Amino acid sequence: MMRIALLMLTADRGRFIGIVTGVTFAALLITQQMSIFLGLLGRAGAPVQDVRQAQVWVMDPSQSAVDLDGVRPMGATALWRVRGTDGVDWAVEHLRVPIAVSLGDGARRSAMLVGIDADAWVGAPPTLVQGTWEDLRRSDAVIVDEDGATKLWRPNPDGTRRPLAVGDEVEINDHRAVVVGIARSTRAIFFAPPMWTTVERAKTWIPPQRRDVSYIVAGVAAGGDPAAVAAAITARTGLRAVTAPDFSVDSSAFFAANTGVPINFGIAVILGFLVGVAVAGLLFLQFVSENLRYLGALKAMGAENGLLVRMTMLQAVVVGAIGYGLGIGLAALMGHLAGGGTRTLAWEMPPWLLLGTGAAVFLIVLVAALLGVRRVITLEPAVVFRG
Amino acid sequence: MAEIIQVQGCTKTFRANGVETQALRGVDLTVNDGELMMLVGPSGCGKTTLISILAGILAHDGGAVRVLGEDLGAMPAAQLPAFRRRNLGFVFQAFNLIPALDVLDNISIPLILNGVKRAEALERADDLATRVGLRDRRHHRPTQLSGGQQQRVAIARALVHDPRLVVCDEPTSALDHHTGEVVMEMLRSIALKPGRGLVIVTHDSRIFPYADRIATMDDGRIVSLKSQETAP
Numbered sequence A: 001m002m003r004i005a006l007l008m009l010t011a012d013r014g015r016f017i018g019i020v021t022g023v024t025f026a027a028l029l030i031t032q033q034m035s036i037f038l039g040l041l042g043r044a045g046a047p048v049q050d051v052r053q054a055q056v057w058v059m060d061p062s063q064s065a066v067d068l069d070g071v072r073p074m075g076a077t078a079l080w081r082v083r084g085t086d087g088v089d090w091a092v093e094h095l096r097v098p099i100a101v102s103l104g105d106g107a108r109r110s111a112m113l114v115g116i117d118a119d120a121w122v123g124a125p126p127t128l129v130q131g132t133w134e135d136l137r138r139s140d141a142v143i144v145d146e147d148g149a150t151k152l153w154r155p156n157p158d159g160t161r162r163p164l165a166v167g168d169e170v171e172i173n174d175h176r177a178v179v180v181g182i183a184r185s186t187r188a189i190f191f192a193p194p195m196w197t198t199v200e201r202a203k204t205w206i207p208p209q210r211r212d213v214s215y216i217v218a219g220v221a222a223g224g225d226p227a228a229v230a231a232a233i234t235a236r237t238g239l240r241a242v243t244a245p246d247f248s249v250d251s252s253a254f255f256a257a258n259t260g261v262p263i264n265f266g267i268a269v270i271l272g273f274l275v276g277v278a279v280a281g282l283l284f285l286q287f288v289s290e291n292l293r294y295l296g297a298l299k300a301m302g303a304e305n306g307l308l309v310r311m312t313m314l315q316a317v318v319v320g321a322i323g324y325g326l327g328i329g330l331a332a333l334m335g336h337l338a339g340g341g342t343r344t345l346a347w348e349m350p351p352w353l354l355l356g357t358g359a360a361v362f363l364i365v366l367v368a369a370l371l372g373v374r375r376v377i378t379l380e381p382a383v384v385f386r387g
Numbered sequence B: 001m002a003e004i005i006q007v008q009g010c011t012k013t014f015r016a017n018g019v020e021t022q023a024l025r026g027v028d029l030t031v032n033d034g035e036l037m038m039l040v041g042p043s044g045c046g047k048t049t050l051i052s053i054l055a056g057i058l059a060h061d062g063g064a065v066r067v068l069g070e071d072l073g074a075m076p077a078a079q080l081p082a083f084r085r086r087n088l089g090f091v092f093q094a095f096n097l098i099p100a101l102d103v104l105d106n107i108s109i110p111l112i113l114n115g116v117k118r119a120e121a122l123e124r125a126d127d128l129a130t131r132v133g134l135r136d137r138r139h140h141r142p143t144q145l146s147g148g149q150q151q152r153v154a155i156a157r158a159l160v161h162d163p164r165l166v167v168c169d170e171p172t173s174a175l176d177h178h179t180g181e182v183v184m185e186m187l188r189s190i191a192l193k194p195g196r197g198l199v200i201v202t203h204d205s206r207i208f209p210y211a212d213r214i215a216t217m218d219d220g221r222i223v224s225l226k227s228q229e230t231a232p
């Protein structure tokens, strides 16, 4: 009888395609919107993740996210107190200060000046495209982000734009800076182009009141537990100290909590779900209704309610599975084509999201099936003899 | 010879939207082994209601209904489907063949419902298709068949599991006269044999000659019962 159920389902081609399309659309919308949302959340923590050597981040107690809630400098002695904490292997300053860059033609554009440790280059992004980090030791040297360089463009004589390049000079708060290299960092959420230089030089370029440390990043002694060390730092210094993964998550959470972004994506996801329920549910109900006379005949011929319910559930599960597969497949394809996984599109599609979409689709199908099953169960076999 | 059906004082009242309709007001009826009984009468007199009760798809209110020795009134509702699929064959006015299935699949449904393996069910369906003259159409869909052919498929479906009682509501009313006769010939020749009974509700006086007995109903009662000789 299950074979018969499937034949009945697929024979009604138009409605079959309609139901599958409804489920597909819902799965696609949910997966796609959530992937972008998760991608954005991930970007909020990107500056933390790019400091790969750091296991613990230390900051002012009122600071809760990287870059997103401003910079609150700590006192000058913070570094020594952190270094003196048990379990801390090393600790260096990490400066992050928003700046305005003068590009020479009167144009000023904002950027993020990142002061990194000049001994081991802790805080440098993963990839260097041009130049070396040692080049930062030359006077006035600064390294610019690859994408950022196109934002800090210069006009060509013919009016076209060219990205900032090695050898170019710019002004940062009336200080001369020379581009000595191009680096590639992970995209952050609000994109102020990062410019890296040494902590010492960075402090000479920014106003005096901001010259204190904005972050201290630290490594723990071999075998140490970063969380325990972070707790020890907090206990000893009164500063906020968290593990790098925690700080990244905190930054994502701050982004989610302080922008309208989650609501917008949430609405899109709920809409996708509701449209799925409406389209798939109604079409499925229609499908069941139109088959009621045959189901009634089967009932009269002695088919048990349980059997007819199983047939109906199977039909619902099959359209659900096909729609789910198509939906997440299309979402993955769209993400791929639009540049997911690269720097252009915020896109993250973890397995749990696919499971979550699966659960949503299952709910949609369940609603559809229950609507259908209700009609099957309440169907009186005696209807078969009525016109 | 044991009776296939014994009904005494059967009543049925429908309640819909606060309106009560007494569809059966005390029906007495016996259908004998090997007999083709026709139920006739004006529209609304209760024919369909009675045949539905006899087939175990509608519960009666009062009186006694024994079908194939079973007291339907005393049978738990949960046992009715199994009783129907083992013992009953149905032929509907509107055929009710499943459009998605071909002729053989449609015919084999009662066997599948009774747990017969598909291969064996198809073999027996093939045999029935041959007997109703549709062997060359056995892989057609119902929509590719004429009304008369569809009703022959329905007859094959009603008989494939060798039921002891076959009930038909207006089996010929959607067919032209000649096709109706073909269908009735087929019903008589295949469905009727010792140990079986056949109850047919009809308006169609042209098929009256195929009945062994004709029960005429009016206003929820059987008002006359007459026996007649039928062609062999």
Ligand SMILES: Nc1ncnc2c1ncn2[C@@H]1O[C@H](COP(=O)(O)OP(=O)(O)OP(=O)(O)O)[C@@H](O)[C@H]1O
Binding pocket: B014, B015, B016, B021, B022, B023, B041, B042, B043, B044, B045, B046, B047, B048, B049, B050
């Ligand atoms: N489910 C129901 N709910 C309410 N009233 C019903 C129901 N089924 C039948 N009736 C009423 O019961 C009476 C008998 O109906 P039934 O269908 O048995 O008549 P019938 O003899 O088969 O008529 P016809 O020749 O038109 O098919 C009618 O008055 C009908 O309106």
Ligand SMILES: [Mg+2]
Binding pocket: B047, B048, B049, B169
């Ligand atoms: Mg009727």
